[in-house]
Amino acid sequence: MSKRRITSKELAKLAGVSSATISRAFSPDSRIGSATRDRILAVAREYGYQPNAIARSLNNQRSRLVALVVNAIGNPCEAEEQQLLVHRLQARQLLPIILCCADHDDRLQLMRLASTYQVDHVVVFSDMVSMQDAVDIFHTTKPIIVSFEPLENENVSNIRIDGSAAADEIIDKIARDGKKRFAYLSGTKSSWIDKLRRKWFADALAKRGLSIEAEAFGDYSYDSGFKEAVLLLHRAKVDAIICGNDVMAIGARDAARRVLGKSTPTDIAIVGQDGIAMAAWDCNDLTTLSLDHVAFMDAVVELIECHEADLEGPHSITLTCTARWGSTA
Amino acid sequence: MSKRRITSKELAKLAGVSSATISRAFSPDSRIGSATRDRILAVAREYGYQPNAIARSLNNQRSRLVALVVNAIGNPCEAEEQQLLVHRLQARQLLPIILCCADHDDRLQLMRLASTYQVDHVVVFSDMVSMQDAVDIFHTTKPIIVSFEPLENENVSNIRIDGSAAADEIIDKIARDGKKRFAYLSGTKSSWIDKLRRKWFADALAKRGLSIEAEAFGDYSYDSGFKEAVLLLHRAKVDAIICGNDVMAIGARDAARRVLGKSTPTDIAIVGQDGIAMAAWDCNDLTTLSLDHVAFMDAVVELIECHEADLEGPHSITLTCTARWGSTA
DNA sequence: CTGCTTTGTGTATACGATTACACAAACGAT
DNA sequence: ATCGTTTGTGTAATCGTATACACAAAGCAG
Numbered sequence: 070m071s072k073r074r075i076t077s078k079e080l081a082k083l084a085g086v087s088s089a090t091i092s093r094a095f096s097p098d099s100r101i102g103s104a105t106r107d108r109i110l111a112v113a114r115e116y117g118y119q120p121n122a123i124a125r126s127l128n129n130q131r132s133r134l135v136a137l138v139v140n141a142i143g144n145p146c147e148a149e150e151q152q153l154l155v156h157r158l159q160a161r162q163l164l165p166i167i168l169c170c171a172d173h174d175d176r177l178q179l180m181r182l183a184s185t186y187q188v189d190h191v192v193v194f195s196d197m198v199s200m201q202d203a204v205d206i207f208h209t210t211k212p213i214i215v216s217f218e219p220l221e222n223e224n225v226s227n228i229r230i231d232g233s234a235a236a237d238e239i240i241d242k243i244a245r246d247g248k249k250r251f252a253y254l255s256g257t258k259s260s261w262i263d264k265l266r267r268k269w270f271a272d273a274l275a276k277r278g279l280s281i282e283a284e285a286f287g288d289y290s291y292d293s294g295f296k297e298a299v300l301l302l303h304r305a306k307v308d309a310i311i312c313g314n315d316v317m318a319i320g321a322r323d324a325a326r327r328v329l330g331k332s333t334p335t336d337i338a339i340v341g342q343d344g345i346a347m348a349a350w351d352c353n354d355l356t357t358l359s360l361d362h363v364a365f366m367d368a369v370v371e372l373i374e375c376h377e378a379d380l381e382g383p384h385s386i387t388l389t390c391t392a393r394w395g396s397t398a
Numbered sequence: 399m400s401k402r403r404i405t406s407k408e409l410a411k412l413a414g415v416s417s418a419t420i421s422r423a424f425s426p427d428s429r430i431g432s433a434t435r436d437r438i439l440a441v442a443r444e445y446g447y448q449p450n451a452i453a454r455s456l457n458n459q460r461s462r463l464v465a466l467v468v469n470a471i472g473n474p475c476e477a478e479e480q481q482l483l484v485h486r487l488q489a490r491q492l493l494p495i496i497l498c499c500a501d502h503d504d505r506l507q508l509m510r511l512a513s514t515y516q517v518d519h520v521v522v523f524s525d526m527v528s529m530q531d532a533v534d535i536f537h538t539t540k541p542i543i544v545s546f547e548p549l550e551n552e553n554v555s556n557i558r559i560d561g562s563a564a565a566d567e568i569i570d571k572i573a574r575d576g577k578k579r580f581a582y583l584s585g586t587k588s589s590w591i592d593k594l595r596r597k598w599f600a601d602a603l604a605k606r607g608l609s610i611e612a613e614a615f616g617d618y619s620y621d622s623g624f625k626e627a628v629l630l631l632h633r634a635k636v637d638a639i640i641c642g643n644d645v646m647a648i649g650a651r652d653a654a655r656r657v658l659g660k661s662t663p664t665d666i667a668i669v670g671q672d673g674i675a676m677a678a679w680d681c682n683d684l685t686t687l688s689l690d691h692v693a694f695m696d697a698v699v700e701l702i703e704c705h706e707a708d709l710e711g712p713h714s715i716t717l718t719c720t721a722r723w724g725s726t727a
Numbered sequence: 728c729t730g731c732t733t734t735g736t737g738t739a740t741a742c743g744a745t746t747a748c749a750c751a752a753a754c755g756a757t
Numbered sequence: 758a759t760c761g762t763t764t765g766t767g768t769a770a771t772c773g774t775a776t777a778c779a780c781a782a783a784g785c786a787g
Binding site for chain 4: 076077078085088089091092093095096099120121122124125126127128129170
């Protein structure tokens with residue numbers, strides 16, 4: 070029943086040493102006799118002693134906490150990456166704090182709250198947060214922010230994603246299949262990453278004298294993909310829809326199939342983005358502009374390690390997307 | 399550039415008051431003149447001062463950190479719940495630390511690490527961790543553990559889930575449709591929750607003189623559902639498969655369709671469990687034993703609030719599952 | 728055996744907030 | 758005008774650890 074946790078001072082008494090020695094027993098490279106250390110660790114185990122990380126953080130000025138700013142946990146498009154990152158952080162004895170919020174103001178509030186916990190690193194996945202906000206809120210703790218916005222800021226490291234070649238490849242195939250009228254279904258109205266993705270495809274189309282003829286905005290969810298596709302297909306005669314992510318693409322395909330009775334890729338081509346595992350499921354088999362999530366999260370960890378090692382300045386990594394061919398385009 | 403965060407003592411000097419007064423300005427119900435408070439808050443905003451949560455936690459003995467022990471983030475079956483819970487925690491100014499690990503030993507290590515951060519609450523979703531382990535590791539901090547294991551322990555609050563009625567309903571329908579030979583595809587070999595779910599269906603079958611004739615074990619993933627279903631259908635002539643979760647059910651359905659050329663529900667009935675959003679997608683339309691995730695997470699929060707309010711003793715809540723009817727059974 | 732370095736340990740302080748206690752000023756009632 | 762209460766603020770201790778510094782013991786070279 071909630072007995073108070075034993076402190077180093079109390080353990081010191083029990084082990085007949087000073088509290089400083091207790092601390093040293095738990096620090097790998099500190100001057101301490103190996104006999105003393107072994108004895109202390111034994112007594113510690115006996116009494117269930119573990120150094121208090123909160124107190125250590127206060128003293129150290131390092132919390133080993135990492136804030137992860139995300140749009141959503143539930144959406145598979147992000148969840149896969151989050152899972153990979155969380156595992157990698159944990160392997161380094163870093164604990165992830167998830168900041169997840171749909172509403173913009175709440176998100177800033179949340180980031181302010183997390184910043185009071187003196188997080189060592191901040192990973193901003195959410196493209197709704199501007200780099201400037203993130204820098205402002207976290208500037209005092211440790212100013213590395215891993216993000217994907219191509220903004221040059223001395224305190225921000227970022228990862229850039231280039232999908233132009235893969236988008237070109239995909240558009241090439243679809244155009245050669247005879248499709249002529251393209252629609253783009255965005256995930257959000259305001260995010261820059263959505264605009265970037267759209268540009269990859271718009272450029273690929275322009276190269277072939279084509280263009281985005283119809284457009285709609287969803288919220289990265291299946292339901293929005295379904296609904297917007299229905300509306301889109303009713304108001305415009307398009308034979309290809311490029312979607313902002315895979316989940317919306319699945320929704321759009323279901324809409325085309327079910328509501329309009331069209332089949333892919335004969336009647337209409339559907340393209341997703343992200344390359345999540347679900348896209349490759351037999352029932353989906355989506356053609357999608359795919360990002361290597363493992364490489365992506367490795368890059369995030371690389372940036373974090375640069376920061377842990379106190380390497381100065383911003384760092385930048387660029388990743389290239391590839392096309393995953395399915396039966397929808 | 400990583401300027402040190404300003405402290406209350408420094409701000410005190412700037413505002414011409416003592417650090418105690420600074421602290422009071424940030425504590426809602428403390429004796430402080432409203433003029434002083436306003437002035438301090440203004441100066442604080444100007445210098446970007448925010449009380450250091452780590453220091454406060456050390457003094458308070460309350461970290462406002464919550465450990466969430468989960469099997470996976472990436473699996474949609476859990477992710478939806480996690481998302482709901484994270485939102486609810488954040489609304490209460492509680493920050494969630496995710497502990498996510500497939501491997502059993504790592505998980506215990508991770509829990510030990512989190513416990514050194516003096517988390518206020520622990521929510522154990524992962525059914526691979528025994529209550530005893532959780533109680534042992536977290537007994538010193540705050541001993542409330544919200545879990546689903548029906549174990550009576552004075553320091554553990556739990557949520558029980560009853561799906562027996564819904565399972566009965568589902569089996570009834572399938573049996574009336576003429577299906578006679580049932581298989582059960584488990585999510586894990588060792589978890590008690592999986593055994594519980596299996597029992598609901600086994601009991602419903604027994605009531606009708608039927609039984610589980612074939613069995614297989616997966617890992618809650620699509621791929622394992624697909625693979626195990628193929629093996630299962632090759633070695634046993636079954637016409638219904640009950641799956642440990644929805645994702646495996648989708649895998650099993652794809653296997654039956656694609657590899658065996660069977661269609662649902664005519665040739666074979668497939669049943670999932672969880673009732674995730676994806677199960678209702680047009681392309682899946684799964685029949686599933688569904689749990690109300692909102693009610694579920696509300697229950698978790700209710701237990702946490704009991705604990706925040708220092709209500710003594712363990713608390714227990716029971717939730718009932720319902721059947722969601724789709725086109726797969 | 729002397730002087731110097733290394734090793735192991737204790738003492739005391741810092742980390743940045745909260746809060747019990749003390750006390751002065753202001754206020755109200757008689 | 759006096760006493761008692763309330764209000765606002767400062768002082769100092771506390772939370773649990775890490776570490777700079779001091780110092781004794783031990784090891785070693787000459």
